[in-house]
Amino acid sequence: MSWLSRVRNSLLFRSKKESPDNLWVKCPHCKEMLFTQEYEANLFVCPRCEHHGRIGADVRLAQLLDDGFKLLPAPKVAEDPLKFRDTKRYTERLKAARANNPHADAFTVGFGTIEGRKAVVGVQDFTFMGGSMGMAVGAAFVAGAEKALSEKSAYIVVTAAGGARMQEGILSLMQMPKATVMTRRLKEAGLPYIVVLADPTTGGVTASYAMLGDVHIAEPGALIGFAGQRVIQDTIREQLPEGFQRAEYLHKHGMVDMVVERKELRHTLAQLLDYLSPAKAA
Numbered sequence: 233m234s235w236l237s238r239v240r241n242s243l244l245f246r247s248k249k250e251s252p253d254n255l256w257v258k259c260p261h262c263k264e265m266l267f268t269q270e271y272e273a274n275l276f277v278c279p280r281c282e283h284h285g286r287i288g289a290d291v292r293l294a295q296l297l298d299d300g301f302k303l304l305p306a307p308k309v310a311e312d313p314l315k316f317r318d319t320k321r322y323t324e325r326l327k328a329a330r331a332n333n334p335h336a337d338a339f340t341v342g343f344g345t346i347e348g349r350k351a352v353v354g355v356q357d358f359t360f361m362g363g364s365m366g367m368a369v370g371a372a373f374v375a376g377a378e379k380a381l382s383e384k385s386a387y388i389v390v391t392a393a394g395g396a397r398m399q400e401g402i403l404s405l406m407q408m409p410k411a412t413v414m415t416r417r418l419k420e421a422g423l424p425y426i427v428v429l430a431d432p433t434t435g436g437v438t439a440s441y442a443m444l445g446d447v448h449i450a451e452p453g454a455l456i457g458f459a460g461q462r463v464i465q466d467t468i469r470e471q472l473p474e475g476f477q478r479a480e481y482l483h484k485h486g487m488v489d490m491v492v493e494r495k496e497l498r499h500t501l502a503q504l505l506d507y508l509s510p511a512k513a514a
């Protein structure tokens with residue numbers, strides 16, 4: 233082998249196994265370069281500034297549920313009922329989102345146990361079209377609630393969304409009352425419904441199931457609100473306070489029950505399930 237091909241091969245090898253893309257990741261908050269491995273081991277929380285990174289459904293479910301959890305099949309819904317098109321067709325946007333995500337839409341339900349306590353966990357994934365709530369998200373939310381009802385277990389939902397899916401128009405807004413009815417059914421059955429507000433939880437999701445939990449937990453620094461800060465500022469023509477719409481601010485003002493670091497989340501949920509489980513209450 234010539235020296236040239238040796239150099240070329242070693243470069244090829246490097247680019248596959250140790251390319252800077254895989255090896256390093258930049259913290260979106262403090263901009264520090266982090267070892268991907270270290271970042272992953274720290275549950276995608278920056279070890280330097282404690283910024284809680286956004287994570288997908290599979291990672292979140294694995295972080296919260298004990299090993300051996302299962303996924304509920306994604307419910308089938310009518311796709312693109314309005315034949316919507318802006319700069320691109322809605323079907324094209326869906327296709328692109330699916331190419332980068334193992335799931336068919338932005339809400340995935342897993343079920344199993346959390347430190348031995350039975351639970352159904354629904355996770356909204358911001359990386360899938362901004363976690364936006366359309367018919368598929370609504371149907372998956374309902375399927376998760378029905379699973380909790382049939383299993384007589386708690387329903388935990390991790391929210392992350394930019395709001396309703398505008399490509400589905402009024403049909404996306406109809407998911408708000410639909411999800412709200414399911415939270416009522418869980419309440420009537422005496423089953424706990426717990427919401428974990430992840431960054432960011434906004435719009436129609438905040439206006440429905442994200443704010444109807446028996447307990448609201450938020451991740452540190454998460455943006456939580458209905459309308460955006462700029463919209464509110466322009467409407468009321470006043471400067472908004474520092475940290476407005478962040479988890480800590482909402483906690484201080486009574487909108488959120490606790491702000492829990494990701495590394496404590498699983499155990500906190502397990503404790504809550506103990507306090508709230510129907511068996512204990514009886």
Ligand SMILES: [Zn+2]
Nearest residue numbers: 259262278281
């Ligand atoms: Zn950082």
